[in-house]
Amino acid sequence: MSAGRPAPGTGAGRKGLKSNALGMFSSVVMALASTGPAYSLAATLGVIVAGVGLQAPIITMLAFVPMLLVAYAFRALNASNADCGTTFTWATRAFGPRTGWMGGWGLIVANMLVMANLAAIAASYTFRLVGLDGPAESRLWTTSAGILCIVGLTAICYAGIQVSAAVQRWLLCLEVVMLLVFAVAALVRVYANPPPTAIPVSASWFNPFEVPSAQALTSGVLAGVFIYWGWDTAFSVNEETVDSNRVPGRAAVMSTVLLLLMYALVSTSAQAFAGVGTTGIGLANPDNVDDVFGGLGEAVFGSQQAGVVLSRLLILMVLTSALASAQTTILPLARTVFSMAVHKAVPPRFAQVHRKYLTPTWGTVGTGAVSIALLVLLTAFSQNVLADSIDSIGLAIAFQYGLTGFACVWYHRKALTRSGRDLIFKGVLPGLGGLIMLVLFLYAAFVVYAEPGYGWTVVDLPLIGRTGGVTVLGLGALLIGLLLMPVVTRGHTVALKLQRSLLPRGLPPHAAVDSASRYLPADSGAGVGGDWYDVIPLSGTRVALVVGDVLGHGLQAAATMGRLRTGVRVLARMDLSPDELLSRLDDLVEQTAHEGAVGRGPGHPKQRADGALGVSCLYAMYDPVSGSCSLARAGESVLAVVETRTGVVDHLKLPPGPPLGVAGPPYESMDLELAPGTLVALFTAGLLQDSDSRAAGLARLSHALADDRATLEYLCDRAVDTLLPGPVDEDATLLMARTHLLDRNQFAQWEVSTDPEAVGTIRTAVSKQLRDWELDDLEFTTQLIVSELVTNAIRYGGGPIQVRLIRDRALICEVSDTGHTAPNLRHAASDDEGGRGLFIIAQMTHHWGTRYTPTGKTLWTEQDLPPPDGP
Structure with missing residues (x-):
């Protein structure tokens, strides 16, 4: 683990993962492989048939609809912010750290539960492939082999994203080829040499109104959701993909369409060949409901030598599908935990990146270790608990996908009126997807899965009574995240409260200027930092305008900001010139950093750099009697001035000054003459973070400020809406002032x-x-x-x-x-x-x-x- 190093930053593409490692084809492969088409059909098709009968094909197709809608939500969110934390990051930015944590927890729960099942399935099929039916039925042998599978797959994921992609390409090709061979062979047999169970394909199979009941429809669609789940892996590896803002979205939509075609073909051919009976090879046979391909291989391909080979290949197909899905489950799980660690939502150790392989070090290894522990825990109770955990995954999936749909609508709410395309693809479609997932979640959790007769286990809950084990397991896993939420979000909450308490509660009215401000805190624990602004009355009706930006995040940055803001206010009351004030403030920063290192000898841990080192600050002093303004800056602070007569926006080039605490040339003041009514905008670099470049951001700001006669509140809202239409990764501060001259x-x-x-x-x-x-x-x-x-x-x-x-x-x-x-x-x-x-x-x-x-x-x-x- 010594090879690990902390992720360098919180922004998309700045976490240290290997960039541009995956192209479009590899991204589609990752999305398809993660769904495990063969394994998903083998484990779910029988459940769907048992619930809806001959309408199974249309159910697999209906489940595609909410998946496609949610895929558009992922696509829109990824285009705005390609972060490997996906639902965690986006929900945090849309609704805050608590909701974001639950979104990330939902993904963790679903992936952890499916990992345990995939490992057990892969182990069982490995024994069956070599003819060892005894160990395939043994809990001890399958658990032991499952542990070895997880260890091997974790090692592959640890070795780098390109190694993982190469393995997936081979596994997926075998899987898809065998599914197509099976589907074609089954249909040929139906019309050429039909078995007694064969049913000719009928148009009624694709009529959803013939589903027996609403409960059957809901449980069937939720099971269908499971077979599509996994395409979002394309987004979890977005920071390692070429053109990370666009390629993952296209790959996700493409993969869901390919899955629709594949599932429609295979489910129709399997049902036409085997029928929906409860005996023999019938798809509703309780003995085969968790593995429909196990009994169909020899029936479809025959018992001749070629048929035996193809039957074995069919078993190998499910095995490789389970292995491929397990491997691509480790990838998004490790990267979600990695992103949560970068954003300080889980211990920072999980934010380490391997120096050579550029993969999450503790995130990948920790995922494998916890998956092994969960596999042992579930199998220690009983195989029935393990079986019910498969259905409970649907609740976690519906929760995560539904939250992502709603997050997309809220994240882009200010952009929905820009065009019809934005309204449809960022609002209507994601909103419908989220709503469908919410209905599925509620109905399944409290109506279908809660029935004592559903599933393999029943739990007698206090005050509630006998409840289906699927509901207890699914909701219980989410409830654990709810209980952990106050602990893991406490840092963000405390930092934000401290930051808010240290900023001005309101800007004071002043004869020299009218003023308005906006402060946008970053959306995560890592993001809440040390931006500040101030309007300070000075002697002689003069006024000081200040914006500053402290490096770092969290409590330390907020506390440093408070210390510096107080220092600026004290120095300002001494009526120092801007350059002298910054020089005195620079001395304060250096003295504080020096005091923090005093008394630490060679045997003591290295003192962390003070959060004030490298601070940017812009200080402007305006005199309403003369109309003169004197300014000086430390670091990359930015100023915009809008002429009152012409409306022209000028981004002044102030004399350069080193950031506070960084050695460099002395600070220098610059004097301006401002006509009455001149608009002055001071802002931190965070206001430009969503722009492709600094020049592009300044151009967008100029456009937003062009209407200089509008109210300052309106201009602040317009500037923020234009430059930062969604939540932000870094703090952003904007301070606007309109100058006045004192009446004679x-x-x-x-x-x-x-x-x-x-x-x-x-x-x-x-x-x-x-x-x-x-x-x-x-x-x-x-x-x-x-x-x-x-x-x-x-x-x-x-x-x-x-x-x-x-x-x-x-x-x-x-x-x-x-x-x-x-x-x-x-x-x-x-x-x-x-x-x-x-x-x-x-x-x-x-x-x-x-x-x-x-x-x-x-x-x-x-x-x-x-x-x-x-x-």
């Missing part, structure tokens, strides 16, 4: 000379302005503040002095000079002759502070406005 009546400013006598003049001017604003209640305190700040500027600052009053949600007073020394607040002693002015100002204002400018500094204060007069 909202502020006043004066130039003050450095003459001490100018203090009185400015006091008078300020008093007049406050009276014009009807703020007489603040006149005394504001005069005192202006006097103190201007006096300090004359005494210690020098140069031109500016005074500015701004009336916003508070009364802001700013005094600017050319000095670079900021005053310090202190408690003056009783015998000190000075030092009390700033202390007094601090008591009279709500906020105060200092910010540095290119030409000096600005001292500012904020006073709360008096409440408006009542009615």
Whole structure:
């Protein structure tokens, strides 16, 4: 196992599996082989005939309908996101991690149960092929041989996907050839030399309205679903297929159509030859119901030398079918578990990939080990439990396929109105498939299979009474997944709650900008990460706009995001320029990473890299008085600006800056002049993840933002719907702001000379302005503040002095000079002759502070406005 390495990423094609290993033909072979046509017919045709009689051929054809509908659901979902986790991944993205977990669990249950049965069937047929009928009936011998089969098939799957595909091509060719030979020989015998059981083919066999009852129809279709089940293996190996978004979908639809033709031909020929009697070679004979081909080989081919050879080949056909189906059951099972591990839904050990073979290491080996344990467990109880487990597989199949159909509709709900084709193939057909599967599941679980007389076993349940063992086994297996769900989804839930709690609950109204935002968390435990956004009020009615993206996922990334967001807000309140703020934040990241590694000597495990290393961040600071905007970036943060007069979208090329925590050149600010009404969009790279390229994503965003006069909420929804029509693999954040300039009546400013006598003049001017604003209640305190700040500027600052009053949600007073020394607040002693002015100002204002400018500094204060007069 030392050859294993963790999967490098969660996205489709980024998990480390061998890409472009399978073409269209191999993909179709995988889909057909996984259904095990010969084995499925041998084990199911007798059950269908016993339930519906002569309508068996139409039942096998009716079962094709929901399968084809669900195949379109798989195809549409795979085209949007080719992930080897299939139902688990897609249901997670559509409905959340809990539903996704149950979808993955349904697939695991179905594959595990069928693995135990396939191994037992393969073992029994191996003994019968060599004439050892005694061991074929022995539970010990068949279990032992079944274990060896699982070990051998697991080794083949472990050796690489191309080895598996090569083995499948040979096994499937033998299987298909023998099925066709059997069907043709049986039909020839019916019309040339018919046995006593022969029935000429009739059109009534294909009339579904002649099925005896609704219960018979439901149980027959559900059994028919089992014989088609397995084509979705083409999607489970999608990340190893050429053109993974398209080829698996085409292979799945093609394979279901080929299965329809094959099943219709074989079921019709077998029924025409053997009839539906309950004795002899009749298909409804209870002694042959679990293996209709076992008694038909010699009857169809005769007892001559050639007939004996063909009869043996027919047995070999079922054997190879069981082996092929078992092998292709390991493939999707291992890859589903592998994908669930990559997305942190199962222990991360199962996300390891073999360095040479590029197959899931623990996923493949673990699948084989659990299959062996389940085979031993089921056979230890009785062969009857093993037999009932075959029927219970239908419940897990219906659950998984139905959930996939509904997931397709919900996943693509925003795209259904784009065209009639999308509506039909992404909405109507998958929805019908999911609905049919839901009806089959409910009716079979609570009506058909729950009857004590159905199947081989009965369980006396508390408060319910005697219940069919098929229902108990099928629903019980799904219930285990329901009980495990809170445990395995807890990490995602906690990470998402932490992430949500650390993001702004709502964007504050601000005179400088109107703002709106969207945060789309990734759909899985691995995906919930550290994207964040913020709108931070600054002094002088200025505002800071921030978006950031933390590398990594889960709780660590969310916690790191919270730490960085807090750091940005603290540094922003210090009125630092964007480049200086990012430099200080970079120091914080490096210090945190260094502290995490302190005290670890050579004997200690290697410290994991801090989640903040490599963080991207875009920081923009806008002044509504001047209309200027200063920006700086760390990493690959993106900005879009829409001109208000022309509607042209410009993706500005900001000065490059290294990601936080990564050494590189110093950060650099860039200054812009933004006209009032300019639309600014800040977003993380996750917003472009669904596009073929960065350029294509930016072009789609430009189109979505072209209507700059629309509301920000509408534009946010439009941008998200356009770029990310479905759930996402990586966090995505979008922050939009529309700029404003302060009205000239909202502020006043004066130039003050450095003459001490100018203090009185400015006091008078300020008093007049406050009276014009009807703020007489603040006149005394504001005069005192202006006097103190201007006096300090004359005494210690020098140069031109500016005074500015701004009336916003508070009364802001700013005094600017050319000095670079900021005053310090202190408690003056009783015998000190000075030092009390700033202390007094601090008591009279709500906020105060200092910010540095290119030409000096600005001292500012904020006073709360008096409440408006009542009615």
